[in-house]
Amino acid sequence: MIAITIDPIDVAAAMTYLQSDQAGAIDLFLGIVRNNTQERPVDRLEYEAYDRMAITEMQKIADEAQQRWPIIRYAVIHRKGILKIGEMAVLIGVSTAHRADAFEACRYIIDTIKKTVPIWKKEVFIDGEEWVNAHP
Amino acid sequence: MIAITIDPIDVAAAMTYLQSDQAGAIDLFLGIVRNNTQERPVDRLEYEAYDRMAITEMQKIADEAQQRWPIIRYAVIHRKGILKIGEMAVLIGVSTAHRADAFEACRYIIDTIKKTVPIWKKEVFIDGEEWVNAHP
């Protein structure tokens, strides 16, 4: 399951999807908007995506993960739009027979998403804003 | 939050507990009863715990994890009793500011639980049963 959504991410639905009689382990990573960045208080984040390409790139990452680990099911869901503190921006879930594979595949997916998927995050502070990673 | 329970593990409650305005990452590991062990079909698992000591040992592991990683909140919940395929035996959740810490602490906790906490699992097959790890 790969998705970009403007609605809140439905964790329960993702968990149900990940379940399988063969699955002994599920690792679920949730990325959440927190209230500060490098000690600077954050008001909100604004996520923007090049949807078509973002889906393609996320699919490539999931395919690569499936090559490397014996994944039973995966869920990769990224939200976009304006997110307030405490809201979930991303959910990565992987089910496998054994736990080491679930941890490694889940971490690989989130780490790689941050490198290659065309999604952009603007941090909005009380007194300014900044596109993350945009400047040297 | 550390608990041993005979009731089904409440994932939503654990997630709510893990949330915090400072938390940018939550890693959640779920251990689930799967339908086979080394190709042998499993009917159910039976978990037994020395509750008092299991809580103490889980607390030691959580304390050690808090020493090693900047954990905001943790949830360590182990179920006992008879569990059928698809039921959740254990939930480990860790919230942190940054994702690497959440992954590492979560994995440390579940790996160490399997080594030191006095909880025992009997695999019940169609044609026999076995206490896991008991024999050479």
Added chain:
Amino acid sequence: MDLPVSVLLFGITRDLTGQSAVTISLSQDARVSDLLNQLHQQFPPLTGIRSLLVAVNGEYAEADQLLNRNDEIALIPPVSGG
């Protein structure tokens, strides 16, 4: 100048240009590198971005890839998902 291409803009590039898409005129045998040069000339603030990649038809493109009239072209500033 007989290859007009439309370029989708996201994130900081949209903010800097004030547009979510721009049309750029290139010569017929233009490549990705030519497009980037042209964009930098037309929108000097883009030079301040840490890196700028180009996607053609939803895939990252190399600097020497030839552009065609009906390509879907997008400028990809440093990503920051997750």
Added chain:
Amino acid sequence: MDLPVSVLLFGITRDLTGQSAVTISLSQDARVSDLLNQLHQQFPPLTGIRSLLVAVNGEYAEADQLLNRNDEIALIPPVSGG
């Protein structure tokens, strides 16, 4: 033989002895290792277990730890939680 201790049994040790607790008579200055020897004699099937540890008052105990009359003692076969 003047130190009777009660030993909690779990998992495979409960199955092998058919009891969830047993009372063992030890000499006054008995240590954890003496308890294990006595248990192995009294319940020979316990020798087939991969490892047997002893917990005293909810903590793993070393082989040379002295036992006291009111200790809560438990036999800990190989754990398999998670």
